[in-house]
Amino acid sequence: MPQKKSRILAIETSCDETAAAVASYSDGSFAVLGSVVASQIKMHMATNGVVPEVAARAHLQKIKPVVRAALKKSGVSLQDIDMIAVTYGPGLSPSLLVGTEFAKGLALALRKPLLPVNHMLGHLYSALAAQPNLALPSMNLIVSGGHTYLVFLNGKNGTPGTYQVIGGTVDDAAGEAFDKVAKMLGLAYPGGPSVSKAALDGVHDYDFPRPMLHEKNHDFSFSGLKTAVLYKIANERLDIRKSQVRADIALSFENAVVDVLVQKTIRAAKEYGARSITLSGGVAANKKLRAVLGRAAKAIGLTLVVPDFALCTDNAIMIANAARIMLRQGSKPKDPVTVAIRPDLDL
Numbered sequence: 001m002p003q004k005k006s007r008i009l010a011i012e013t014s015c016d017e018t019a020a021a022v023a024s025y026s027d028g029s030f031a032v033l034g035s036v037v038a039s040q041i042k043m044h045m046a047t048n049g050v051v052p053e054v055a056a057r058a059h060l061q062k063i064k065p066v067v068r069a070a071l072k073k074s075g076v077s078l079q080d081i082d083m084i085a086v087t088y089g090p091g092l093s094p095s096l097l098v099g100t101e102f103a104k105g106l107a108l109a110l111r112k113p114l115l116p117v118n119h120m121l122g123h124l125y126s127a128l129a130a131q132p133n134l135a136l137p138s139m140n141l142i143v144s145g146g147h148t149y150l151v152f153l154n155g156k157n158g159t160p161g162t163y164q165v166i167g168g169t170v171d172d173a174a175g176e177a178f179d180k181v182a183k184m185l186g187l188a189y190p191g192g193p194s195v196s197k198a199a200l201d202g203v204h205d206y207d208f209p210r211p212m213l214h215e216k217n218h219d220f221s222f223s224g225l226k227t228a229v230l231y232k233i234a235n236e237r238l239d240i241r242k243s244q245v246r247a248d249i250a251l252s253f254e255n256a257v258v259d260v261l262v263q264k265t266i267r268a269a270k271e272y273g274a275r276s277i278t279l280s281g282g283v284a285a286n287k288k289l290r291a292v293l294g295r296a297a298k299a300i301g302l303t304l305v306v307p308d309f310a311l312c313t314d315n316a317i318m319i320a321n322a323a324r325i326m327l328r329q330g331s332k333p334k335d336p337v338t339v340a341i342r343p344d345l346d347l
C-alpha cells in the first residue's frame, strides 16, 4: 500500500531572507512543491550590512505574500497543510520573531501542529535534500554568515542517525570573515560574493597565515586572518583604491580560508572514517571552496555533496527537509504558545 504523504509548510526569517516552502514527505521521500525566497540584499547594500530592525520590518511586509506565493506555487491550500515548521534560532532576534510569531499564529488559527527547527540543522541536512541516498556516516562542513561547524553525521545510506559537532570557530565565522574583509576593501555587501568575484582577477598571493591549520583539533579561527589582512594593507601601504590590489588581497584571503577549511575537513573525514563529505551554508556558494574540496575529497576516494546554490543560502526548503527528518527521528510538534525564539541556539 502506498504510504500517505504529509504536507509541510516551512517558514524561515532568521536573517535577511524571507522564505517559505511547501513540501510533501513520506517515510523516505521528500518533494518540494513550492518555494519562495524574498531577498533583502538590495536594501542592506545601502547600509553595507544588515540592520536588524530594518530586516525585521521587511520580513513583516513580506511574510504574508511570500507564504501565499509558496502555497500558490505548490497548489496546496492552507487547510490541506498537515504541519508547520519554523526556524526559531539561531539568528537575529527581530528577524526570528517575525517568522516564529507568524507561524505560531497560523498554527493556532488553523489548529495545525508546529515544529520549531534549528536553522543550522536546516543547513546540515540540506545535503540530504540534494542527495537522498547520501553515503553515511558523513563529515559535514557548515559555513554560514554566523557559524562554522564540522559535524559528523551517523546513519545508514540516506537515513541519518545521531550527529556530533566535532569542531567550530573559536571567533569569527567563515562568512563573517568574508564580510569583514569585503568592508576593509570597500567591496559591496554581501561580502562573500564580492570578495570571490574580486579574487578572480588576483595574480599575486600574499600568503596569509592559515590559522589553526596544524593544531590537533577540528576548530577554526578566522579573526587573526582578518587582522593579518588589515596589517598587510597598513604596513605595506597598499592602495586599496586600485582594483588589482583589491583583487590580489581578495585572492590571498580566499586561498587562506579555503585552504584551512579543506585541509581540516579532509583530516576529520579520514579520522572519523566518513563515507562522504558535505558542504553547506552560504559560504558553500563559493566556487573555489566547492572545487578545491571536491578535488581533495576525490583524492581520498570520497564524493563531495554540495546542494545547489539556492539550497546553500538561506531558504525554507532546508527547514521543511530538516523538519521531516526530525519527525522521522521522533521529534514531536510543540504547543505553539510555548514556542519562543532562541537567537543563540547551538547545534
Ligand code: KG4
Pocket: 015, 143, 144, 145, 146, 147, 174, 175, 176, 178, 179, 190, 191, 192, 193, 196, 281, 282, 283, 284, 285, 286, 287, 312, 313, 314
Ligand atoms: O547561510 P547564509 O545564507 O546565512 C546565514 O545563516 O548566515 O550565509 C551567508 C554568508 C554571508 O557571510 C555571505 O557573505 C556568505 O554566506 N557567502 C559567501 C558567498 N556567497 C555567500 N562567502 C563566500 N563566497 C561566496 N560566493
Ligand code: ZN
Pocket: 119, 123, 144, 145, 281, 282, 313, 314
Ligand atoms: Zn543560514
